[in-house]
Amino acid sequence: MLFGRAVAAIHCVGVAGMGLGPLAIYLARLGFEVSGEDDHMSGVMHAQLERAGIALTPTGGLPGRCDLVACSSAVRDGHPSVGAARGRGIHVVRRGELLAEIARGKKLVAICGSHGKTTTTALLVTALRRAGFPAGYVLGGLFDDDATPPADAAGSDWLVAEIDESDGTIENFSPEITVAGNLDWDHPDHYREPAAIEAAFAGIFGRTRGTVLLGANAFAGGARLRQPLRESIVTFGPGADFDFRVENESPADGRQALALGGRFPIATATVRALGAFNAANAAAALAAAHLMGAPLAPDLLAAFPGVRRRQSVLLANSELTVIEDYAHHPAEISALLASLRARIGGKGRLIVVFQPHRHSRTARFKADFAAALALADRVSLIDVYPAGEPPQEGGHTIDVYRELRRAAPALPVVYCNGKTDVMLAVLARSVTPGDWVAFVGAGDIDRRAREWLVLADEYRRVANRWATIAVALRGSVSVETKVRHEEPLAPRTTMRAGGAARIYAEPAGETDLRALLREARARALDVFLLGRGSNLIVPDEGVDGLVISLAHPAWQAFEPRGDGGIWAGAGVRLKNLCGLAAKAGLGGFEFLDGIPGNLGGALRMNAGAMGAWTFDVVERVRLMTRDGEVREVPRAELHTGYRHCAELRDGGIALGALLRPSAARPAEDIARQLDAYRDKRRESQPREPSAGCIFKNPEGAAAGRLIDECGLKGECVGGAEVSAVHANFIVNRGGATATDIIELARIVRVRVAEKTGVTLEPEVILYGKEWREVL
CATH class of the missing domain: 3.40.1190.10 (Mur-like, catalytic domain)
Structure with a gap:
């Protein structure tokens, strides 16, 4: 007798759960006829249930012979088997109620x-x-x-x-x-x-x-x-x-x-x-x-x-230790991380991947979660596992992220923002020997942890392959040329976000550049040019290929010619170019002063500002094709337009250019013009890290005005924000990931299209990828 009824057959709804599954096995051992169903059956629990002789049915598969239905706490009243049981007059109880009855x-x-x-x-x-x-x-x-x-x-x-x-x-x-x-x-x-x-x-x-x-x-x-x-x-x-x-x-x-x-x-x-x-x-x-x-x-x-799932060691070797734990309350997390910190000592980093459990718990304890997670050296946050709960204001992972940014501003924190696979891929690339990685939470993070182990192992093999290629490239160039493996690119961009280049090189001259291009071609490597890192966003997962930067002094020549022209190397910073020209009394370059790039990037993008464009002052360009051929092309033979030069966009690499000033002018006049342009930029452009204007201006309109009219100034995703100064700038408020920035650009684009019917097209480059892959 159970609950005053004769009970021989019990059906368990949510039988794969850690509460009801073991109880079902206990009931079977007592001699009851037990069946069960679950939408999320794990392999390990499935084996235990089968071993106990429990008949497993599909969802809604209430057996014909059934005297009692027991439900896990995650099962709602609208479940088909619950409805069917009540329709047949079968008593329905919760897991705790049945356990209490058995224990009497x-x-x-x-x-x-x-x-x-x-x-x-x-x-x-x-x-x-x-x-x-x-x-x-x-x-x-x-x-x-x-x-x-x-x-x-x-x-x-x-x-x-x-x-x-x-x-x-x-x-x-x-x-x-x-x-x-x-x-x-x-x-x-x-x-x-x-x-x-x-x-x-x-x-x-x-x-x-x-x-x-x-x-x-x-x-x-x-x-x-x-x-x-x-x-x-x-x-x-x-x-x-x-x-x-x-x-x-x-x-x-x-x-x-x-x-x-x-x-x-x-x-x-x-x-x-x-x-x-x-x-x-x-x-x-x-x-x-x-x-x-x-x-x-x-x-x-x-x-x-x-x-x-209680401090389960998934991997432990001399290079990496991976732990998975069910902790989902701040007190549990504090105890876990303190224990791991003591075991690590000072020998490695403690990296935590945390998945909050339930919106209600997250809303109430988000500040406490932040305090507990601050014990880590790096934190990656996955979206809340709701466990059947509806969303609740203040109870999302982004709220934990914001609390962490306030509580521990120096702590590296990454929020997946729905892109868990990307975040875990970035983590797989970034672990270093001696690291401990703890996957923490009560949802499905245990599955994610095991998937990540496979991914991390694959990335280790890939990293070894890239390291071998880097050694080969290093051997093909002079000792003056830098060749590095897994070089972080975020510090080399104006947005200050993004991942690493699999291989990064700074050739010391044309001969070494040609050698790098030929080696890349022979190995079928993608090649990407990097200037000052403006007008681009590097994805968090980095760039799979060879990134070449003309940052070596060999590319920074500035040579006034006797006919009034200037020869400038592709690596010259635009700000330096303007300053040197001003000192020489050569005007016409002032509009370039506030563009945070170098000449090579300005030529490729036909950079413009203050109503003028780079090719307004270009007489000819020296370039190298991807085959290593060097050519000098007059301005008249180049195909340029809004934000592009076809010859450089389609594979050519600018080595330098002969520039033609508009006129000789007194240095003090040029200085006044530079100051006027700088004042205008300070008033109209944000000071925080950015990639410049995110979207191209559509025909007959200004992208910034459209974004502003849609009320998007101040819109945030993680550490990325639509600037309050200029709506066509997304700025890094601190700790923004490329995923944050890309998601915010996507939101802006969708909102503007919904409200105005105008589909904005990105102006910045998604470095190493295509925008159509993410928008």
Whole structure:
């Protein structure tokens, strides 16, 4: 009999969940006929369910023989099997309600509290099994080995079970022994105030028939019980009734030794788990086993198999350690990162990939998440895993990002902004020997972590291949030429964002440039030219190819000619060009002064400002084709237009140009004109890092005005913002990623098209990619 009904067949909806899955296995071991369904069946849980003889059905596949339906907390009322059950008059209950009903005739050891329930339960089960003490159990997760099931009946009056407070069903339990390590406020969707969850814990303590085993630091987070503690409460922790301290840790074999005192009948214990939080969980488990009457021994936990998603080590070698953990509350994250930081010491970086769990929790604890994550050396943020919750204002990952930017402005933080694959690809490229990467969260981040490991391994192989190519290119040029592998490009751009070049080179002259081009052609490498890094956006994943910059002094010549012309190398900065021309009393170049580029880039883009264009002052251009042929082409034979020169856009590389000043003028007149242009730019253009105008001006209109009229000034994505000074500029407010910038450009383009019917076309270059791939 269950719930006053004769029940033989039970159907579990959401059976792959870590709460309902183990309970289904326990029911099957008790002799019930159990079936189940789930939209998100994992391979590991699937194997455990099949092993227990549970029949798995498709979604909505309510069996013909069914006396009771049990649902996980993630299942909503509109689920087809729930509707079908109610239509047939079948009783529907929640997971916690069914567990409480099953436990009524048992001596229940209820493991509760805000954090560490699953690990503590697993440790207690391990100790009891090792001690030969019979007890049934229902874990809220999976052991990290395939041999130990997550539930067993054991033919005993004792039942050890993890009791979840998240949905209020904790009120249905009256345990023999209750264990609670901590009492932090969580689940704000159900418990609107801390007092509500504290009352829930006080209630189960009051209904406990025997002993309440409470962590000595349970109230460290500010929680308090609003009724007196019972005499039957005993404590565990340093200096508590069940006293312990960590004697030593051995990261090499993943064990720590505990010195025990107080009411413990043994003096030491070895635990196969690291960190202060796990030491406390182990002490709680051993104390509970003693209260149950199990004989204790020092080695009961020495072979603890661990729990999946609890500090699971996915990879550990001399170059990289990857951890995956279920932590999803700020207190858990703080404990985890402090433990990892202690294990790393000063030998590597701690990189955290965090996926918030539920919008309600994110909204309430976003500042606390930021404080916890600030323990890392670098943080990557994935979008919230909603767990069936609707979106909530202030409860998105971008809100955690903003809190982190405020709390730890120097901390490198990346928000995926919906582009998780891109973010993880960038992370795979950026890890260095000695790094520890922790994937943290309670959603599907465990799957992401395993996918990332495959990706990181592939990138290591690709990186080795690029490194080999870099060595070959280095051998083809003179020692004056720089050739570097995985060179960061963000510092070389005016936007200050983006990834690295697989290979970066600064040729020391035409001979070395020709050699680089020929080697690239022979190896089928894409070649990209980089000037001062203006008017372009480098994707976060970097550039797959050879990036050539004419930054060597050999390309920075400025030579006045006797006929009034100027020969200038392609590497000359436009600002320097203007200054040198002004000193020589040569006017006509002043409009170029505020363009943050060099001459080569200005020639390729026919850069313009103040109503003038680069090719207004060009007489001829010296260029090199991708085959290494050098040509000098008169202005009249070049095909130029708005923001382009066809010969340079289609593969030619500008080496330099003969420029023709408009006229000889007094240096002071030129200086006044330069000052006037500079004042105009200061008034009309933002000072923050940018790539210049993002969009081309459409026929008969100004892109900036259209964007402004659509109310988009100040629109933000991450650290990228539509400038309040000039709406056709996207600026980097600090920490913006290329993904932020690209997404903001996409939003602007969509909004302008929706409101005006005008489709803006990008003016800036998406370096190494095509805009059509992302817009």
